[in-house]
Amino acid sequence: MPLLDASRDLIAAAARRVMARCDELARVSAAQSGIERVYLSPEHARVNRLAAEWMREVGMTTRQDAAGNQLGRVGDPASAALMLGSHLDTVPDAGRYDGIVGVLMALEVVRLLRDATLPFAIEVVAFSDEEGTRFGKALLGSSAVAGAWDPGWWSLTDAEGTSLREAFLEFGLDPGRIGEAARQPDELVGYLEAHIEQGPELDERGESLAVVSSIASARRFQLIVEGEARHAGGTPYDRRRDALLGASEAALAVERICRAEHHIIGTVGQLEAYPGAVNVVPGEARLSLDLRGEFDGARDSVWSAISAELDAIMGRRGLRWTAREVHSAPAVFCAPLLQDAVREGIRSTVATTEDPAVIFSRAGHDGMAIGAVTGVGMLFLRNPDGISHHPDESVSEGDVARGIQSLAETVLQLAADR
Known part of the structure; x- marks a missing residue:
């Protein structure tokens, strides 16, 4: 009433x-x-x-x-x-x-x-x-x-x-x-x-x-992918360590892993390549990751799965990656x-x-x-x-x-x- x-x-x-x-x-x-x-x-x-x-x-x-x-x-x-x-x-x-x-x-x-x-x-x-x-x-x-x-x-x-x-x-x-x-x-x-x-x-x-x-619950990361900057025309594919392609594959992996999990949302909202020239294979890429979930444990398990997948992607491409956590909040x-x-x-x-x-x-x-x-x-x-x-x-x-x-x-x- x-x-x-x-x-x-x-x-x-x-x-x-x-x-x-x-x-x-x-x-x-x-x-x-x-x-x-x-x-x-x-x-x-x-x-x-x-x-x-x-x-x-x-x-x-x-x-x-x-x-x-x-x-x-x-x-x-x-x-x-x-x-x-x-x-x-x-x-x-x-x-x-x-x-x-x-x-x-x-x-x-x-x-x-x-x-x-x-x-x-x-x-x-x-x-x-x-x-x-x-x-x-x-x-x-x-x-x-x-x-x-x-x-x-x-x-x-x-x-x-x-x-x-x-x-x-x-x-x-x-x-x-x-x-x-x-x-x-x-x-x-x-x-x-x-x-x-x-x-x-x-x-x-x-x-x-x-x-x-x-x-x-939320966690945010700044990720850096390191490869090797080389001439775009002179570097064959089998010699490339393209940081941007590694970061792009990582972004797709975030979507794939999070879509498979109930109530976990992962978003890559920023992606930058360096040195950023049209004729240079990117030697470094930086991307953000915003990870959210209803429960802290499920969110953290997804981050572990993403980390393992990034290890595999970067290993396959001859790249290195690091992560810096910039925000963390419990549910x-x-x-x-x-x-x-x-x-x-x-x-x-x-x-x-x-x-x-x-x-x-x-x-x-x-x-x-x-x-x-x-x-x-x-x-x-x-x-x-x-x-x-x-x-x-x-x-x-x-x-x-x-x-x-x-x-x-x-x-x-x-x-x-x-």
Whole structure:
């Protein structure tokens, strides 16, 4: 039975506001065409100011924390808080809903519930660096909130050679105070995030909302294949040690091995050949590998199988290969209590005799970091055709309205349980 006392008109207006603000934030971009907002950039500062303005509009007190995350809070200052939110940074040439819609929906939930008496405070967070676009390390903002900041990250550099420490100072943050962003478990009731599904399952089911069961475990590698650069015209095939062909065969092996495994996804998203001349057999190739799975053990077994296959490929071609792991994150399973609350929130919103869909998230989210300090729950919204990290990324206003109502019902369900 619905707990939310709000009219359809109020919820429809909230959805229209979310869609309009997604459009407004899309205009804050470092790129002349397309959307690009990276950590500690002028665009980051601009969207934080906009988010703070919208937080104050619904009665929240606001602050930017020591990692550049934007937060708003409503409720008893002494109470533990239920945290709602997502991120406002993007990949290059991004869509306008990944992360963003979750922050804006959270603000509309606060608007709908501001007259409700809740046994906890509510915080809305706009995380600053979920994507890792600028410095190559994802989840920087949420890692700081989780108290998991690695001092080794200060030496990370962007494409211009600016270090993370230098970027902090330029943004007006103090690297020495990064620990102040960390939250303690007793400060939080839990973390809820609404997000577009970054895949086609809901669209194929013809359903608008889903409960998320877990967030994929992930490992990322930079691979180097070494051969011998020689003249393209003068080197017979039996004398070639072509690093690019070895790397290409490796990429095909990743696809073949991962397709044979349930719920394991491997992607080679970067491939570069050196010296890169049209008339030179490539002597070196560099490629990336993004490996994700529902369970850590299965993911690691697939990496072992890929490694063995690369040994065979390179041995056969007279090449050498090395791997450097640049990211590793365990699977995060959504808290049963929060899953149940999200399920009830969807049931209260969507008239159906069937249970809502339950989906494992193959994409990473800030909840992967926040899960270290509090329970995590997630609500997925249908994304037509499942396309994401692309300008064609989409969500309907109607599904956003259903998502806002479901998220508000989820909060009320948690309040009733407490």
